[in-house]
Amino acid sequence: MDMNAIGKVVNVLGHSRNTIAVTGAGISTEAGIPDFRGKDGIYTKLGENRVMNIINIHAFNQNPAEFYDFHRKYFSFPPVEPSKAHKILSEMEKKGRLKGIVTQNIDGLHEKAGSKKVIAIHGTSNRYICMNTGCQALYNQDYVDNYPAAVPLCEKCEGVLKPDVVLFGENIKDYSQAQEMITSAQVLLVIGSSLTVYPLAGFVKEFSTFYQDLIIINKGRTQLDHAALVKIDGGNTGDTLEEINRQMDLRGF
Ligand SMILES: [Zn+2]
Structure with missing residues (x-):
């Protein structure tokens, strides 16, 4: 573990009043997705x-x-549990060290780990929505799994149910809220994303153009490594975040 880089991150997060995390697939592969x-x-x-x-x-x-x-x-997805990284982020929110999460992931694991302020811009795959615009009732995975036909229908209006994820040709969810959350952050903590998928990558780029406190924890290079104050590459993300959180405890941040 790069203790020098971790020390730097602890210092930056410790002095931030508004840290926002941006998460991508890398955080969920550690949960088995x-x-x-x-x-x-x-x-x-x-x-x-x-x-x-x-x-x-x-x-x-x-x-x-x-x-x-x-x-x-x-x-x-098979029923998986949140990874250590998901759990630490939830704990950091409870301790006031993190104000929110914008995620590209559709697995719902941040919510499952207990994080409260989460914007899932691509939706959530184990939730289903009735396509009838006048209805839009929501259903869970059990309902769909137990539905006796290939295409599940709404029990209220017989409308077709669609997974509540953003498909190609559809707009991302909460576009302006996500943009606002990211660009108004004091420190941005990118975790497990190579920042290649737009519009999220664009929001992070916008942040990095005007502010310096971009921290990236990702295996492999990202599109914005050059703009990052600290880049931590390699190692288990959960272990890295655990160490950051532990040092913040120790230093009374
Ligand atoms: Zn319906």
Whole structure:
């Protein structure tokens, strides 16, 4: 572990009144969730275009059965528990060291770990929403798993249910709230994201243009390494965050 870098992070976070975390796939792979864009991820295996053509709102509207087939095969997560990193971030929020999280992940693990202020800009995969605009009732995974047909329907209005995730062709959720949260941060802590997916990467870039306190914890390089005050590469993210949190306790931050 790079104790020098960790000491620097502790110091910066300790003096920040408004630290926001931005999290990506790297934090959830430590909980056992595959990185869709990693070596064995579906984007790599099937190709970006094929995935985009299926995980697409127009494709969904045209043929929800085919979509659900694909979704069950590639996007249903086994019931996993939050990783150590998720738990430490939740603890940091309780201790006032973190004001919120903007995540690209759709696994709902931040909420499961107890984090309260979370903006999941790509939605949450184990939640389903009725497509009937007048209804928009929400359903959980159990309802869909136990539904007796390939395409689950709303029990109130018979509308088609869609996973409450942002498909290609749809707008991200809470766009302006996410942008506002990131650009008004005093310190931005990026964890487990290579910052290649827009618009999130753009928000972080915007932050780094005007402010200096960007901290990146990620295995491998990111698009904004050059702009980071501290970059911690490699090692287990949970262990790194645990050490940061522990040192903040010790120093009374
Ligand atoms: Zn409905």
